Amino acid sequence: MTKFPRKIIHIDMDAFYASVEQRDDPSLKGRPLAVGHGARRGVVAAASYEARQFGVRSAMPSTTALRQCPQLVFVSPRFEVYKAVSRQIHEIFADYADLIEPLSLDEAYLDVTANRAGLATATDTAKEIRARILAATGLTASAGVSYNKFLAKLASDQRKPNGQFVVAPGKGEAFVQTLPIGRFYGVGAVTEAKMKRLGIHTGEDLHRQSLTFLQQHFGKSGPWYHAIARGEDHRPVNGERVRKSSGSETTFETDLTDPAAIEAEVLALADKVWGWCETAQAFGRTVTVKIKFADFQQATRSRSAPGPVSHREHLRRLGRDLIGSVLPSPKGVRLVGVTVSNFQAAPAERLPQPALIG
Template sequence: MPPPVRKIIHVDMDAFYASVEQRDDPALKGRPVAVGYPAARGVVAAASYEARAFGVRSALPSVTALRRCPELVFVRPRFDVYRAVSRQIHAIFADYTDLIQPLSLDEAYLDVTADRCGLLTAWSTAKEIRARILTETGLTASAGISYNKFLAKLASDHRKPDGQFAVTPGMGAAWVETLPVARFHGVGPVTARRMKALGIETGGDLRARPLAFLQEHFGSAADWYQAIARAEDERPVNPNRERKSSGTETTFDQDLTDPAAIEAAVLEQADGVWAWCAKAQAFGRTVTVKVKFADFRQITRSRSFPAAVATQAALRAASATLIRSVMPPDQGVRLVGVTVSSFEERAGAGMPLFGEDGLTNEPLPA
């Protein structure tokens, strides 16, 4: 007898940090708000929907944000408050399932296949959870419902803010074919640009490429890309999931030999890693840079620090130092990557995620 179709909900709070600030300060309601620092090297950690209408987004330099929206109000982040609200939300989740996998303070996967509360459908369960979040916290959430995690996460973005969307088994593969690959979890801006250069812009384009082609251009990520292009994802919702590291890498279309270009690529990967660390509030002590040469020879260089790497500036500096230790290369470089590991328990619980010179880029796949 085949196993039952899983019922997965991805709950994602709407503009979480900014919404908390607007909730707690009535003077901010209806105004364009950025959580972050307006300093010359500051960055937007989160933006309200009013600010997003002007093109203000998280990871945007503060000076750029102010140029786009001169009326923008900056509010310094209060992570103790965000954590407390997150605990309230997770307590609501726990009434519906024990299978909860947090991704960060403001989003989580829930497996509600068992239907603990007798609501009959995952749609009804998601609707009730969102209603309780609004009643108990004064904040809105969006939800995606599907039969796997990849589709549920995609679906939660489809009706934002304050909405929900379901992707059924009968529509999954066809729906994915219509979407731009830049929306796929795990395909960041760098990879999306590389895919576009190869003629891959939609899920349908990705599905049409044979595995050998994807392996040639994307290495170990090829199997994942082929699976999601078919709307396949067998990963369970794992409530005990303890992440040991966070990393990203990129393979170049042409081998690089210029040390400055190689270092720039490493720093771009470091930005991506930092974005995940900041959002997940997971900070590690060890930074590793990976280099693969034209002949497929691979080396790594690592450094461990006494305390967690707590700012993006520190991560960029460590990554730059490590890549410089192997420059200039004796041959072309085809791949570089950056990984942070040795996460501290509750790392970052008492420290700001975005310093005056902090930056963010994009979250990595979970």
């Protein structure tokens, strides 16, 4: 812990991929838009706010998205453009903080305790960063300002889009108690459902539980839930964090049985993981797909390439092959995940893209 409260800003771009597309094609502004492929086996990589009003979300199969929003417009992703915009944004961050922890192409933590910019408050710093992002890219960002990472991330979602929110020192515990448990970073869909079965619906409900109770029901995660219910998070912003893997997973509202829908989810997760790999310039040799079935049995399938997986399509192909090895499944699938591991130093020049089969 630091002697004085840290000043942490969490910056999160608003509907990043979709907003870039609407910026570059004015005819798309104000229309429900999905970045992805609208073909039968396509998947939504990102959705505009107009599309989200119809329930369209990232990682949703395109056929489902079109049923919910027949007027939905699909545009193919342009990852090189998103990466270039991300570089612009991170160059702005560097003017305000030495400690910057990127989470993806479109969000990061900044520790501005040292006040490099000489502004009066962290709130003013966040406002200036957002204004500079808008001027440089034509895109809006939301910000959360607080004294730890957990609260700053919660706060950045409080006034989306194009807003910011501050949780001042001493106010975190009260703020957390007002929130539904599903808003908590680190509480996924399965954990949320379990908490609700235990009568935990809000931060206030979580606060009432003892550490012993939380450890009994949530194991090693119990101390984390006990701490965040009190607005506590002592993790520093770590700009030099060395990660051994990068992964993402999703739990479905209803178990999936359609092989095409399951594959589409895996491809969406592969795209999300690839975004982190590109930002961090960290490329691993090993790709793993995790599957949890309706009966909670779990399986993993892994494959290691001779060298780093340094192209998005290579990662997608490996993900497709790995999930294909367990499909069709005789039982429903409730969760899938994709992880890249066994990182190696980023190659000086990107390896040639492997030939795609099929």
